[in-house]
Amino acid sequence: MSRLRPDTNPSGAPQRAAARESIAMPIPVDPGDYPPPPAGDTAPAPTISVIITTHNRAALLPQAIESVLAQEPWGAPVDIIVVDDASTDNTPAVVASYPAVRYVHTRQGSAGGARNVGGAHARGDWFAFLDDDDVWLPHKLRACRAVIAAHPQARWVFSGAQVCDHHLVPSRPWVWGGPAIEAKPPYDAFLDDDLCPSAVLLHRAALAAVGPFETMPRRA
Secondary structure (H helix, E strand, O other), X not given: OOOOOOOOOOOOHHHHHHHHHOEEEEXXXXXXXXXXXXXXXXXXXXXXXXXXXXXXXXXXXXXXXXXXXXOOOOOOOEEEEEEEEOOOOOHHHXXXXXXXXXXXXXXXXXXXXXXXXXXXXXXXXXXXXXXOOOOOOOOHHHHHHHHHHHOOOOOEEEOEEEEEOOOOOEEEEOOOOOHHHHOOOHHXXXXXXXXXXXXXXXXXXXXXXXXXXOOOOXXX
């Protein structure tokens, strides 16, 4: 589903750190490649819970929420959950301004722990993760539905992503792939890759099979 693949990052950590400071925009391929299902298609659309984890980013959170609410029609409602990991700003008031969004407060101290809480409250068969400083393009879920329909055995779907500034101006692709990864067998490449969490859809059954996210403490 990736439109762009970045070059290999020889230095590793500095580039990934820079990505965390910016906005990652998951980018499926051109939306025209994923038309709506044909009129005769009676297969139900997958149910998706969007889990937005946040901590003290009330100023950025609306962008993330509104990028989900602005998704192009794709055949099913979306269950949106904001998991607030002990924010001390006005995050609760921000979420309350969106009636379609459920709010869950927790004290985990880690993104992984907050995602686990979101999964426990999710109603969908698929979990889509979105960080509070990230946004989706409008055709994100429609594109993912097309992939799931074409590969019904799939339990994990991901897209490419662009790193943007806080005005949503793309600067470079998210660190993904490169010759060192692409030379490996597909399964090994998948295990070794550095995926953008906001570009991932994970089936409920897959998460149940492998267990919860790690809960490393948030860095100071």
